[in-house]
Amino acid sequence: MATYGYARVSTDGQTLDAQCDALLAAGAQRLFQEKVSGAKADRKELARAIRILDQGDLLVVTRLDRLARSTRDLLNVLATIAEKGAGFRSLADPWADTTTPHGRLMLTVLGGLAEFERELIKSRTSEGRLRAAERGVHMGRPGKLSRHQREEARQALVNGGATQADLARRFNVSQATISRLAMTA
CATH class of the missing domain: 3.40.50.1390 (Resolvase, N-terminal catalytic domain)
Known part of the structure; x- marks a missing residue:
């Protein structure tokens, strides 16, 4: 010891x-x-x-x-x-x-007091998020692509004219961004 x-x-x-x-x-x-x-x-x-x-x-x-x-x-x-x-x-x-x-x-x-304080903060934060969402406030970081760019990329994916990697390079975004678009296409 x-x-x-x-x-x-x-x-x-x-x-x-x-x-x-x-x-x-x-x-x-x-x-x-x-x-x-x-x-x-x-x-x-x-x-x-x-x-x-x-x-x-x-x-x-x-x-x-x-x-x-x-x-x-x-x-x-x-x-x-x-x-x-x-x-x-x-x-x-x-x-x-x-x-x-x-x-x-x-x-x-x-x-115990610190845990109680954390729970209060968590509760207030959740309530604040819900109220903001009800007001139509967008949570999280802004999207990398405009609505027009998302539609253009979806069309290119649906029509089969471009790969996800091609579109990622074209719009200067990650391939994961295009992949998420593909799931909603």
Whole structure:
């Protein structure tokens, strides 16, 4: 069972020293450090730290905002750590400690609230889409071909005068676009 520390700052002008000192004082045997914005999904050192976690290991950060950029991101990272059978602890947030029953409870409640929020957002989004469709709003990206071009391509397909590949080149679209037209011809 090993204890790993993860330290992150957002800009080159900031220093990792205080975080590293706190993590070492908390018993971290190995540190993973990076200077990258928390808004970036691709945090290579965090991914490396999580990748080496084994059953019973512990990942420690100084504060939750060093680990995740949002509640959803935090829950995803913690789920990945839990799948490895490892624990997590934030030094500045004692309630965020998956090695204690209270910490697991708090994170479970937080996870439940985040799931509830996701369901509300999904419901509101679906309702908004339905109302927009009722008003005749077109969803999705605009079509590549005009109505006239679609008719012309369909006629060429029906009359057998052109292959799908020929039509795709002629109208400067993918062959899949012409193939979808062929299904409606």
